[in-house]
Amino acid sequence: MKNLSRLLFAMLLVLVCSNVNAQDKNNPWQISIGANAVDFYPVGEDQPRGEWFDEFFNATDHWNILPSLSTISVSKYVGSGLTFGVAGSLNKISKFGDDEDGMYSDASYYGIDGTIKYNFLQGTTIDPFIGVGGGYTWVDEIGAGTVNGTVGTNVWFTENIGLTLQMAYKHSFEDYLYSHFQHTAGISIRFGGADTDGDGIYDKDDACPHEPGLKEFDGCPDTDGDGIQDSKDDCPNEAGLAEFNGCPDTDGDGISDKDDACPTVAGIAALNGCPDADGDGVADGDDKCPNEAGPAANSGCPWPDTDGDGVLDKDDKCPDTPGTVANNGCPELSEAVQKSLNAYAKTILFDTGKATIKSHSAEVLQNIIDILKEYPHAKFTVEGHTDSVGSAASNLKLSDARALSVKEYLTGHGVEEFRLSAKGYGETKPIDTNKTSAGRRNNRRVEINLVKE
Known part of the structure; x- marks a missing residue:
């Protein structure tokens, strides 16, 4: 007992x-x-x-x-x-x-x-x-x-x-x-009172009974651990400062990240937290000359951009023709134009078995010249191709001669020689079957292709 x-x-x-x-x-x-x-x-x-x-x-x-x-x-x-x-x-x-x-x-x-x-x-x-x-x-x-x-x-x-x-x-x-x-x-x-969210604070004392929280916040959470409870934190998932209602200021420029257009680089309030190194009133990210003061109308540069293609005239190889930054201010050859060039090139006619161009191909060649002059800084290669009739050696020689013949015609009619090269491939790059006359006709061709630098 x-x-x-x-x-x-x-x-x-x-x-x-x-x-x-x-x-x-x-x-x-x-x-x-x-x-x-x-x-x-x-x-x-x-x-x-x-x-x-x-x-x-x-x-x-x-x-x-x-x-x-x-x-x-x-x-x-x-x-x-x-x-x-x-x-x-x-x-x-x-x-x-x-x-x-x-x-x-x-x-x-x-x-x-x-x-x-x-x-x-x-x-x-x-x-x-x-x-x-x-x-x-x-x-x-x-x-x-x-x-x-x-x-x-x-x-x-x-x-x-x-x-x-x-x-x-x-x-x-x-x-x-x-x-x-x-x-x-x-x-x-x-x-053993009820603790719905399991945070160790009973529901009757928990201001947030359905969210696990901290005792110092009466059971409410502080997800980012910055000492500011989530309900009062403008950035509850990023640790921040009390002066910014819990939001961070990564670059320390006095502008909270959520309001800072350049949160990782210290800037000024007038430019939403972005820097202006040359003090011309144009944010560095929008300033094409960030270290040289210039008017906003001129993208912050002291030099103009006449053709408005985003490349200043001093760096623009085609200052009067809109182009691309990647092509130094000159226009880039589109895929459609490239196809047009080769469509013309395939219609150049030669004397049978020779590299001499027939006279009635002059109009086609002029169309090619006009296209090349629209892209004065682009370089091209003239390629010659044959069908498989005859020996490979003779076909290679003939294709090389025809490519050179077209190049010489183009340079003789106003296209700068440094922009063109010529090469023959013989029968090595067919685009059709050599078993039919139509296929062999397609394989006998000249192509003019852009050289990508």
Whole structure:
């Protein structure tokens, strides 16, 4: 018996110590520890017992009380005023009604019971309840199941600690275990409040109960860890400064990154945080001459861009013709123009087996010259090709001669010689089959292709 009492006390310590942070007034868990009294007398049965509730408070003659810790219970709030609990108790039986013969003499009593309780006045100092349940009780080695009815009250001294007074009637299912009353008094502790977001702060104290947060922000998060809670942080996912409402200023120019058009380079407020190295009022990123002051109308440069192609006249090889930066201000040959060039080149006619150009190809050649002059800084290669008729050596020689013949014609009619080169490939690069006359005709051709530098 003494060892069981110690065991109950040890169980209580473990449960309480594991929940010392309880704070919620509606905390769902409750532990009660105390003493119990077992009374076999006022149960409405024959001698040596009395009628129902006869001498109900005659503790001296009828109550069996163990002078030590003898009961412990744990219950869980399940909603709508209902709790479910499990209790364990022990006692020593030496009083059985008016039995002077001593039916029991220091008999051991053990009970374990489960109870569903309904609390009438939740959140009040006086908290009465009723309950119903069942359990199993042993007196010495005699044990049987019981159905139990319970009535009692909690008296809360603080939000979490109170006194519980309870009496239960236990009706035995077996004749060999007598029905009886069991009275309990003990100290109760409530704990284990709801923490929906699992951040260690109970919902009633959590300003953000559905988002894990920090204690210093009443349970609200600070995602970027900059000491400013997310709800007050204009940049909640980037660590920043309080003066910018939690937003960073990476370049330290006094303009927060979210408002800074150049967040990684220190600049001035007038240009949304972008620098102006030459002080001409044009941000360096838009200034074509960032180190030389110039008017905004001239993109910050002291030199003009006559053709407006983004390349200053001093660097523009075609200052009067719009071009591209990649081509030094000159126009770039498009794929369509390239196809047009080769369409013309394929119609250049030569004398059979020779490299001499037939006179009526002059118009075609002039069209080619006109195109080349539109791109005065572009370089081209004139390529000659043949079909597979004849020896490869003779075909290579003929293609080389025809390519050179076309080059000489073009340079002789106004195209700068440095812009052209010539090369023959013979029959090595056919574009059609050599098995048909139409295919061989397509393979006998001249191509003029752009040289990409």
